[in-house]
Amino acid sequence: MVADRAGVSRQTVSNAVNAPHRLRPATLAAVTSAIEQLGYRPNQAARSLRTRATRVIGCRLLPSAHNGTGGVLDRLLHALCDSARSNGYDLLTFSAEDDDDEISIYDDLLRRHAIDGFILTNTHHVDARPDWLLARGALFVAFGRPWSRRGAKHSWVDVDGARGTAEAVTHLARLGHRRIAFLGVHEGSGVGDDRLAGWEREAGRLRLATNGLLARAEDGIASGRTLAAQLLESARPPTAFVCVSDAMAIGAMRAIEDRGWRPGHAVSVVGFDDSPVASVIRPGLSSLRQPIEAVANQLVETLLAVLSGEQVRPARLLLPPRLVVRVSSGEREDRRGAPAAPASPRMQAEVATTRKGEVP
């Protein structure tokens, strides 16, 4: 506590740091300058010990295995770190084999008082983690809706997958498509069902056919290829695919190429997640980009509100994804030889914000 160089007591220094408004301007200036000169920063351990707050947020790394998350982990982490740090918090990361493993790490961190709260990632059906955390009295915010139950007692932020796939349908319909298929995953995955619902809803709204245009399998390139091939060989084949993931979409593109056609010319494809691959493969894959940075900001803000105790009722936030248009959806040329309708200003903006450095 050499900061008594300012000629005041410890407590005054503490106030200067934590409640500057309490000090008279002159005193504050003196203390601040002493702090500057000595390069003082409060010792985190001592502070945590006394206040019982570590100013650290814990977050499990999304499992690498997640095909769909290519690039999402990276973006989410960067954004979380930035949001946390600009709010005076740090991010502690850990990886876990499965939910049980993750819970045991939660337990460890909580018992050691190494953390103030968690950001839960990768929520899914029959997810034991929220209940465990709630029962434990731990504070957290989830990235992902609680898929299993309606009135969850915790706050969450999620991306509106249905809105995304609906937008994809709108986009394709505007380009002239009438038979738009959906390549999804097996029923029971919250994310998958959500994205499917958007396709179904929007197709209904636009009075487009859905019969015989839905195919589901495990996520993956191989699945996408097989499913798309089956649909393309059917009596009334689709002219476009909206896909639950970029992996599925890439599979669909392969199936189209397998028939000697070009994705975006003969048949259009839209993926989901805008993974790095989407901008690299040829032709470029139109895809729905999750607003990960906004999600991270909201997650951190909400968690801090929860930590501060202000948050009385759980927050529920649904953010819209954004369609990144590339060649695979066929915007650049009309499928039937007629000149394409001019893109709307909004579309142009979207094209312009396509990730830099990519090769269309």
Next chain:
Amino acid sequence: MVADRAGVSRQTVSNAVNAPHRLRPATLAAVTSAIEQLGYRPNQAARSLRTRATRVIGCRLLPSAHNGTGGVLDRLLHALCDSARSNGYDLLTFSAEDDDDEISIYDDLLRRHAIDGFILTNTHHVDARPDWLLARGALFVAFGRPWSRRGAKHSWVDVDGARGTAEAVTHLARLGHRRIAFLGVHEGSGVGDDRLAGWEREAGRLRLATNGLLARAEDGIASGRTLAAQLLESARPPTAFVCVSDAMAIGAMRAIEDRGWRPGHAVSVVGFDDSPVASVIRPGLSSLRQPIEAVANQLVETLLAVLSGEQVRPARLLLPPRLVVRVSSGEREDRRGAPAAPASPRMQAEVATTRKGEVP
């Protein structure tokens, strides 16, 4: 300290946790059982305050912008978390705009005593960070050699890029290639120069031409495409490309396709980093996979040795990458119609360890 339930003093509990050998078996058992029953874990803040050690390691997230690092950040983080945790440490991550920003975060974390040591990533020429940390007396280990100077005073772990590109040349030569080009980045990048050196060295050793077979530009798909096209149009074109990155390699594949050829048939390509894209694009891109998990283990182990004060002389560790063979290097068919030489057992092993879930 409800753990006095065991009928002993605080200090004995402390000893049971930190120096069990000091206790008589009977006492230890009593304390341990009390600890179990109460689910006690030492409060991290109190412990840190007293011992001046936080058991937290800091690590900057690799910048997303890094094209070449697709998938590397993800793997590195998971591995670092696992290694740290199994050694009783936690990983604190942060992102930074540039080196200055990073240094100011170091400064903050050190001043607050929020961290024991750092893992430095993404070392490069004229890197102010190691010197700053050394001058500050901070403990750290770098992932990446100190490219600017010889006898660095700090420990580091790195991947032997030269060895990787040399292996790629060996592999291609074994498949019959005599004119193997290298697509590199501008001189001055440590990683880039290292990888180039391996190609040059191995080509020399095998008495292969290098004249007119080296092309350099900024990293990226577009660059790779342009450079490869130029070389292919030259008087004595190469029959294979070793590339400084997967991005360059993908560019080279495009240039090959631009001429109506198929990568792996007409001309072979090998990339570097084995990014997720490498296994997804068609044809699959042979690439050099960095042993990130081993790197992470070594980084953590070395850092812990440094933290414990045991490490007297700086450790320097160079780990070899591994060639993951896919279609683009043309192993499966001989380019001139003759049957391909049978793959060596080592090669088969490498093929077998190709990432699961990929579509060849």
Next chain:
DNA sequence: AACGTTCATATGATCGTTCATATGGCGGTC
């Protein structure tokens, strides 16, 4: 001028550990 109120700053205690050191018991040696 005495009063109560508010604001600015100071004091002692405390958070939960581990450190340094003290104490007591036990066995072996002279």
Next chain:
DNA sequence: GACCGCCATATGAACGATCATATGAACGTT
């Protein structure tokens, strides 16, 4: 039997901050 040394355990202090509370100064009111 007294002494020494060693081992297991206990005691008080300290780590560096904030909390709760006390003190004193400044102010406006009657």
